[in-house]
Amino acid sequence: MTDTTPLDAAPAGKPTKSILVEDERTRARNRAEARFRAYGIAAIAIAATFLVILLATIVVRGVPAFTQTYMTLDVTLEANALDPNGTGDRDEIAKVTTFGYQPLIGQALVSLLEEQRIETPLPPPALILMLSQSAPAVLRDAVLDDPSLIGQTVTFELLTSSRADGYFKGRVTRESLARDRNLGPPHLDILDQLAESGHVERRFNLDFITGSDASESRPESAGIGVSMIGSFFMMLVVLFLSLPIGVAASIYLEEFAPQNRFTDFIEVNISNLAAVPSIVFGILGLAIFIQVMHLPQSAPLVGGLVLTLMTLPTIIISTRASLKSVPPSIREAALGVGASKMQTVFHHVLPLAMPGILTGTIIGLAQALGETAPLLLIGMVGFIASNYPAGVAEGFLDPNSAMPAQIYEWAKRADPAYYERAWGGIIVLLVFLMSMNLLAILLRRRFERRW
């Protein structure tokens, strides 16, 4: 280097610069850096604020759905109402519909009020409105379960109606009840007194998590459990189809496929597929799986297939990215000691790419878990799944819903009690998503060896 440029050649005799004073350029650089850091911190603060607001809203609105108001009621299961002939025969007893149980509940309420010395202008049929419409069914189920209960006085924990429940949760006020045909201020007076005496109590409601959806008129007994099962079976389909197909496709494309027009074409199209709106996959599923292949409608199997189509591009793209990030020198090293292509991939490349593949897969699954739009088209929304599937095959094939579809369904219904349940359902869904992310982190830790 004989030709030093005049710029960095210090003229002879010029005093050398002290490093104790910042020069102008350094100052400007430091200012720019400080500015950039401030932007970064501001961005994070804004994001964190939104997140906190979001989570707080969800929790505040959703948590009430996990509690429900119950009334403890001693009901005398009178024999001449339920089994007039005294046969004790189950079929005979089953002839009495839930309608036949209503007077018993009215009776029980009247005696409870007498015992508590509560005065009310309401007749017994109006008193029943304090309780959920599911109450007679609860009694009937208990009796059919154990006919020997007939003639005894049994203590039941009965759900109160959604209005009564809303009153204790602050959703329903006396003013808002003025125009209500079902529940009025006299009911609330009774409820207040019963709450004081401990006969009416608000407590944790496991049925919300494990139960099934209910009809429009009894939001208090609706739960997300059955659609959770639907989601679970769909996720099984997605996991067992998209992971092997996605990983095999990526490995082939990344490690084995020749570089030519055809593979380029496939690559471009996979990227395009990842950007296709999910509802397109929904209509595709409707056309192919249901109309052509005649798979059952509303079935988690079909939902899972549609979501698999939707998740595959995500999994392929992230798997390929993590395969690409494995340094080529590792492949050379393996090939150099005489490993075959497949040994190279399975012994060396795949283990290194594993954390990335798992992360991609779990993100894909999480996306699929929260997806609603394609389910709309294959009939998994709006369907009221009232029973658990009887077995594994039924789990895949029987009509069901999925958690996000259930939430959408609840949010659509007019009763504000359902709105509350929609928020509650979102909490359940988020818990699922967070546990999946946690799993992703744990798996990554497990596979990510830092060497």
Next chain:
Amino acid sequence: MDDLRLIERAVDMNETKISANGVQVYYGDNHAIKDVNVEIADKTVTAFIGPSGCGKSTFLRCLNRMNDTISVARVEGDIRIDGEDIYDKRVDPVQLRAKVGMVFQKPNPFPKSIYDNVAYGPKIHGLARNKAELDEIVERALRRAALWNEAKDRLQEPGTGLSGGQQQRLCIARAVATEPEVLLMDEPCSALDPIATAQVEELIDELRQSYSVVIVTHSMQQAARVSQMTAFFHLGNLVEYDETGTIFTNPSDPRTESYISGRIG
């Protein structure tokens, strides 16, 4: 060049192990190797020297078909090992590479333990029948690569946690563990101190008893010390190929002369 201890080694007229005829390599449009003809003898150390970028690594990688892995690379010509064309359609490169081992220019240990690095080749080729045999192979390979003393207490530690020079020796150990018939070494001592270099050179000398070794080096002294034959590459051409003594004392091409005396490079 007075420190070159040129030993009057008589090159035994060994039979030819590798013969290359009219080899051309293109990287896309870049003509990296131009019509190279060379005969590499068995039980001999052959040194490739030449300025950076002249194609030494490229030619070396032709000999075990490592260039197959580079999609833009195209190899023409005829390369035979033991008289068999290695670019023949029937040749499985995997089998070839088990026979022709390679130490790469950049150390590339597997992100696994030191033990697993060395044991991997013997394992996939079924060279050991049990754990004890494998242990023995690993120890022997590490000893030959002059790494045993440093590594024996940390065999289960990651190979990537070693220093650069140690990694280079680990890669040498990995290559010799599979007992190849030809060993291609691309600058195996570039990151080694003089002591380790001496040990590796000893290893090369020992390997020569049974194998054919091809070594790329930028150290003229090293070429002079370990090799019997030397090939000088320049701009993709094989300029001169002769006995090492002749190349260093009496080169016939002026380019060789100026390179070894430090005028081009």
